[in-house]
Amino acid sequence: MAPRHEAFLGHVKERGEYEDLTEADRAARVVLALLGAHLVGDVRARLAACLPDEFALILLNPLQSAEPLSPERFVRATAAWIEGATERTATWDVSAVLSTVADAAGENLMGRILLQLPVGYDLLFGRPRPI
Template sequence: MRYDEFLARVRERGEYDSQDEAAEVTEGVLSVLAQRISPGEVDDLGSQLPGPLGQTLAAAKPQQAESFGIEEFFRRVAEKTGARPRTAEWDASAVLTAVADAVSGGELNQVISQLPSGYAVLFGKADLAG
């Protein structure tokens, strides 16, 4: 998937006014996700995402993954994007379902397996991909 296609999906799912807004939200969500998964997984995920998305992940990559729940995830996304936590939930879902479309099922399972069960639904999955 190309970068512009990825942003178009995020824009459509999130009902954003522009590609720029979709790009801003995408950057915020991915930078928080990068803090939550292992550094090696950040690299693997980034290698399958289009254009500058891998660079966004790499720039946010911590020394080691932090452990925080879904509410904290939304709070951090809201802080990054300037949105309310409820809006951040919508934003996260718009971006992460596009991530699920853009990467292999194996890679998606690797990411989801590092997160508590409540995260899978943000990727549009009930659980690990089949």
């Protein structure tokens, strides 16, 4: 069962140290829209099933990406979509959202997600892999 919307946003708010749920919601929407463009098939559908309905729809209807973004370009793209964000604040936003997503997904699904993403995303999800 997908976590409740408020609980998911509460985790993002806490990890991102946002002042309110509105800021957490804005970050979650942008990061999930960008992430959805990088995942395909069963992996994207399984991750969507782990998220609250509203965020699942965003993941399943992503922003379009011509190519997979490196972790650095993913952060820059996030900064471009969040008004007033810098690369530094966007790194914080990405980490707050993706670490919450990783918790919702669980280890098995996270392993499959990371296989679809360019090298380095494990750090964005807060799940560093041994070298």
